[in-house]
Amino acid sequence: MITCPARSQNAGLRPRDSQRRTRIPPFSAAQGGRGFARSPLDYDEIVAVGFTPVDDDLYREIILDHYRNPRHKQALPAADRTVAANNPLCGDEIDLMLQLDGEGIRAVAFEGRGCSISQASASMLCEAVTGMRIGDAEALAERFRAMLQGSSADPGDIGDLEALQGVRAYPVRVKCATLAWNALLEALHQDNAEEQRDST
Numbered sequence: 001m002i003t004c005p006a007r008s009q010n011a012g013l014r015p016r017d018s019q020r021r022t023r024i025p026p027f028s029a030a031q032g033g034r035g036f037a038r039s040p041l042d043y044d045e046i047v048a049v050g051f052t053p054v055d056d057d058l059y060r061e062i063i064l065d066h067y068r069n070p071r072h073k074q075a076l077p078a079a080d081r082t083v084a085a086n087n088p089l090c091g092d093e094i095d096l097m098l099q100l101d102g103e104g105i106r107a108v109a110f111e112g113r114g115c116s117i118s119q120a121s122a123s124m125l126c127e128a129v130t131g132m133r134i135g136d137a138e139a140l141a142e143r144f145r146a147m148l149q150g151s152s153a154d155p156g157d158i159g160d161l162e163a164l165q166g167v168r169a170y171p172v173r174v175k176c177a178t179l180a181w182n183a184l185l186e187a188l189h190q191d192n193a194e195e196q197r198d199s200t
Contacts (some may be wrong), residue, residue, distance in 0.1 A: 059163040066160070067116040072126035076109040081187040087175050092118035096125075096183040104133050108184075115176055117167060122180035124160050134188055141181045148174045 092114030
């Protein structure tokens, strides 16, 4: 069975004010301090070990398509917000970039590497929230996370994201699927965090 190496329980987000960028340093092993890098799993391997409903061809094809042909996986030079996140449990790394336009998201893109679930989820995120109002994107992120955490049986119409619902049966994989979405919420909340710091 293929599993994610469980080397740390702490995967989070950390702000860096000077560049309005949140950076999570790559995982460094305790022995020798060498970085941990893991090759992305081919989606066929993930299906074989049951990370998604193997009896649902449609869901498999949706995830496979986003993994092998990711949407918006590119640099975004005009980004207003950038959040870098990683998941040491699986070696996933994602840089999420947003270009805002008032109360809306004009453009979103990502770069990174990792397992099929993390990369497909990031691709779906970019496709889903481009052109959305900020409040609607936040609500979608919360509904998606609630679906994977088992606290919402009916997330409503979430498009291709529904293909990832089978991941909730595998707690370690939930971190892979929500990595980009946690980064999105962090990016959208950066202004609020800065305002609170300025007022203290």
